[in-house]
Amino acid sequence: MVRVKCSYPECTTGSLADRKYNKAHGIKNKTLFSVPKNSHRRQQWQNALGRLNALNEKEVVCELHFNTSDIDRFYKTILPDGSKVLMEKGRITLSNTAVPISKLTSNADEPSKSLAQNYSQTNTIHDIEAIEAITNELNTHALQFEIANTAIDNN
Ligand SMILES: [Zn+2]
Numbered sequence: 001m002v003r004v005k006c007s008y009p010e011c012t013t014g015s016l017a018d019r020k021y022n023k024a025h026g027i028k029n030k031t032l033f034s035v036p037k038n039s040h041r042r043q044q045w046q047n048a049l050g051r052l053n054a055l056n057e058k059e060v061v062c063e064l065h066f067n068t069s070d071i072d073r074f075y076k077t078i079l080p081d082g083s084k085v086l087m088e089k090g091r092i093t094l095s096n097t098a099v100p101i102s103k104l105t106s107n108a109d110e111p112s113k114s115l116a117q118n119y120s121q122t123n124t125i126h127d128i129e130a131i132e133a134i135t136n137e138l139n140t141h142a143l144q145f146e147i148a149n150t151a152i153d154n155n
Contacts, residue, residue: 004032006062008049009103013062032060033094041099050103061100063092070098 006013013030022029035055036042046055048065063071072093074086 004060006032006065007035007051007055007059008061008065008100011062011064013064014060031063031092033063033066033098035059035061044099048100048102063094065100066094066098067101070095 004014012018014032019029021027035045035057037057042055042057045061049055049061072089072095074088077085077087079085
């Protein structure tokens with residue numbers, strides 16, 4: 001199997017131990033993002049990681065090291081009645097301009113650590129409730145759509 005461990009210093013995301021832990025606890029594996037192909041942006045990532053040697057294109061950085069505003073977890077849809085729904089993406093995406101939170105900054109006041117702690121405490125339950133609500137709403141709309149189509153067929 002390809003090496004897919006997070007390249008962020010001291011991060012264990014993607015390691016065998018991390019995957020085993022997630023599996024045993026029913027936790028979804030965190031998403032790993034490939035380093036940018038663009039050399040200027042890859043240099044920015046390298047700086048953020050505090051790395052002296054160049055990142056190679058096969059390296060990855062996990063979602064814990066980005067500002068939440070750079071990560072897109074949902075498809076946003078506006079229903080015919082004007083209400084907005086969010087559907088969780090099968091695979092979350094990263095904005096084109098995202099750069100990991102600097103390792104130097106995180107050494108000073110450890111925001112990446114608190115981000116990671118925050119993640120593990122609040123993520124799952126919150127998301128599942130949101131998904132259930134959205135799924136229920138979509139099912140209702142799908143049913144209404146079917147009924148409407150049936151009515152047309154009967155005419
Ligand atoms: Zn990581």
